[in-house]
């Protein structure tokens with residue numbers, strides 16, 4: 001049976017604070033040797049995904065902007081499917097465009113007076129400082145196409161009003177480890193995982209899907225896989241979630257990721 005790994009990046013495969021994944025390199029290499037697809041399923045942009053794919057030598061499909069779109073390398077699957085050709089990829093778009101999302105945030109800001117600062121309102125230097133990125137990586141993070149990340153500088157109790165406004169305008173939201181995100185209604189990691197699972201099944205027949213995450217924006221992905229798993233977050237605790245068979249790794253971030261990969265993939269084949 002073909003195993004397919006869906007993985008979040010920030011706080012899961014990448015360390016929450018410094019984005020390193022050194023601990024995970026041997027496990028990544030073991031997966032690559034066994035030809036197990038490693039599908040990034042992340043809030044990160046196309047440009048950021050390309051950066052890490054290149055660095056890690058991964059050639060599998062990936063999900064950008066929190067489920068806003070699926071990028072599949074051309075000719076990755078042996079059959080045609082419904083998608084748009086963009087450069088070297090077949091793209092399945094699930095989300096609203098960046099322009100539309102920016103306009104909605106501006107409206108919400110005007111209607112509520114909330115202090116909302118999107119990546120589009122910040123310079124690369126400002127994003128770099130806030131996210132603890134290099135300026136070069138901040139440029140990649142700003143290149144959003146199907147999602148806008150923002151800082152909500154208001155008391156926690158006003159969150160409910162923000163979420164209601166977003167819903168009212170026909171969009172959806174997530175709160176990752178660090179930022180809030182606004183995106184199209186159908187854009188979520190779960191829908192992207194479901195579509196990709198069907199494609200993998202068509203290609204390989206029986207498929208076992210494993211999903212690893214750390215925070216609330218991973219919940220739809222965790223629900224869409226056969227074996228969900230979470231790693232500990234920066235506080236050393238787990239996301240508050242109850243799902244049948246969910247595995248809770250002892251390790252924080254990449255250490256927990258390795259634990260999951262060993263337990264459910266490397267030690268089973």
Ligand SMILES: [Mg+2]
Pocket residue numbers: 008009010011012176177213214215
């Ligand atoms: Mg995360």
